[in-house]
Amino acid sequence: MKETFASASGGRRATGGGSAPPAPAALAAKVRTLAPSMTRSMQRVAEAVAGDPAGCAALTVTGLAELTGTSEATVVRTARLLGYPGYRDLRLALAGLAAQQQSGRAPAITTDIAVDDPIADVVAKLAYDEQQTLADTAAGLDTVQLGAAVAALAAARRTDVYGIGASNLVAQDLTQKMLRIGLIAHAPGDPHLAVTNAVQLRAGDVALAITHSGSTGDVIEPLRVAFERGATTIAITGRPDGPVTQYADHVLTTSTARESELRPAAMSSRTSQLLVVDCLFVGVAQRTYEATAPALAASYEALAHRHGALRGGAGDRRA
């Protein structure tokens, strides 16, 4: 029925990326995330919906179809793609969104960063955008997938985290944190090393791929290897329909913010990925709390003397 989910190769491949409950306020984010995988007319509909929730909520299928110059069928298809059972439900969500916008925030820094913006504006806009990215990501995260991923990580014999470029830094971040609570994790920075590592994995291990585009070959390849060796695989990506999800048991979707020349996509995707990674870490830490607490404390201790004379005068609570 849903042509969207081509059952991928290995027969495994659990509840892919799209299986999320209808989004409440994450709609704008979802539109942005899914836009690339939409057809032209669907994009028109999605755009209209994201651009004027209130206005669209007042329209019937036919009305919206006419407004966007498409057909009822297309409107319904778009609604489905966005995660709703049909247009009726999308419309309801739209009404909710409109009400929220109305009551809540009026001011939005809509302008992009310009070449001649004063530095203070740059700070404000960047901070705002990153906050937005965080909100979108949080709203769009599938907690079921997240829970499953956490469970897998907490139980893993060892974990590999694959990421290239900026995503590699995120991978390292997760790795560092996991090591701190006594879990074995690696974030090979070299694609060849990654594959070599992946070969060592087996059932019970976890491989986690981080790629914004969802189609970074250097990251997909080791994940595929791990997948085929029977490891539990997780993908953190901005494209829940991208190639990487073929080999992912669990897909965690990051949000895609608008980008510009001065604000490369890497910035918001990094923010988004880090939030997901933090969630994973905290989830795992919760699950392994008895073992974790002393480990965390121990790593504090160990670090303390590396901070030279930690006597910064006032404050300085942690001994």
Place this chain on the structure above:
Amino acid sequence: MKETFASASGGRRATGGGSAPPAPAALAAKVRTLAPSMTRSMQRVAEAVAGDPAGCAALTVTGLAELTGTSEATVVRTARLLGYPGYRDLRLALAGLAAQQQSGRAPAITTDIAVDDPIADVVAKLAYDEQQTLADTAAGLDTVQLGAAVAALAAARRTDVYGIGASNLVAQDLTQKMLRIGLIAHAPGDPHLAVTNAVQLRAGDVALAITHSGSTGDVIEPLRVAFERGATTIAITGRPDGPVTQYADHVLTTSTARESELRPAAMSSRTSQLLVVDCLFVGVAQRTYEATAPALAASYEALAHRHGALRGGAGDRRA
């Protein structure tokens, strides 16, 4: 804290009568006002609607009729009495109301993350905390210092970025971005290497130290060396009074959020540091725009083929 706007008390509310535009959120009030003039079954409907907007919004006319033990006609009549053209519109308003209530309930995340928090709460709290951190950092950033730092970076012959542990990832992030726009930057991960590098610096070069505690010896040492060799030095730290600032020409302060066992300080300091680093980068990119624009475009190009079939356009939903 002003969004307590709920009560429709303001001058608006004149619409009470009935022959008026659909009510936004004043629904509960309207129900109470109009209740006396309602028939028994209509009251039942109105009561249900006022009592559980969200629940009722999910119901069709028939559903609501059954729930209240009445008929469709009665439901429609009630909707009319409340000022809507029909049930459909009442339902829309209901959805809006529900969404508003929901979002109003949001700021309940003031609690710290607990060991037994459900995963959804973890996501919400982490996102909220990081947003908070961003806001704090942006508010606390000294734009003068920032501007000076940007100027120094943009003019530097070469730049060294020192950071250890989690801060090293931030350092690498900055380095990667600077390289992308053609600026020479290094982020040595090894303290010895860092010092070795620092020795090479001279006036016109820039050394940037990133340390949350402000007293990480391994980071202070190379900065000191650079400082003494005449390089322009910058510190990104959470402790503007820490030892590191001794050797810093410009100090950029990051915010320190509350931490807990499950939410190590590293998380918020990283968020904070990244924001500062992004600001630096964008500032530098602005200053060097003519040279930067083509460089950025070029790096896009170069990366494109590393991403399998990265065709943003229509179609292409996995083979």
Place this chain on the structure above:
DNA sequence: ACCGAAACGAAAATATCTTTCATGAGTGAC
């Protein structure tokens, strides 16, 4: 008990949403 008015719900009528299906545009193979 009888009358009248209003409340109420069953079902018809209508509007709206969903599905199916045929068409045509685009794409890759040959």
Place this chain on the structure above:
DNA sequence: GTCACTCATGAAAGATATTTTCGTTTCGGT
């Protein structure tokens, strides 16, 4: 270049939901 194929798309049929109509029931007054 043509051909076969896939897939996006909208028209119209089909299914639901909403609104209207209209007859029955209920209740108060005499």
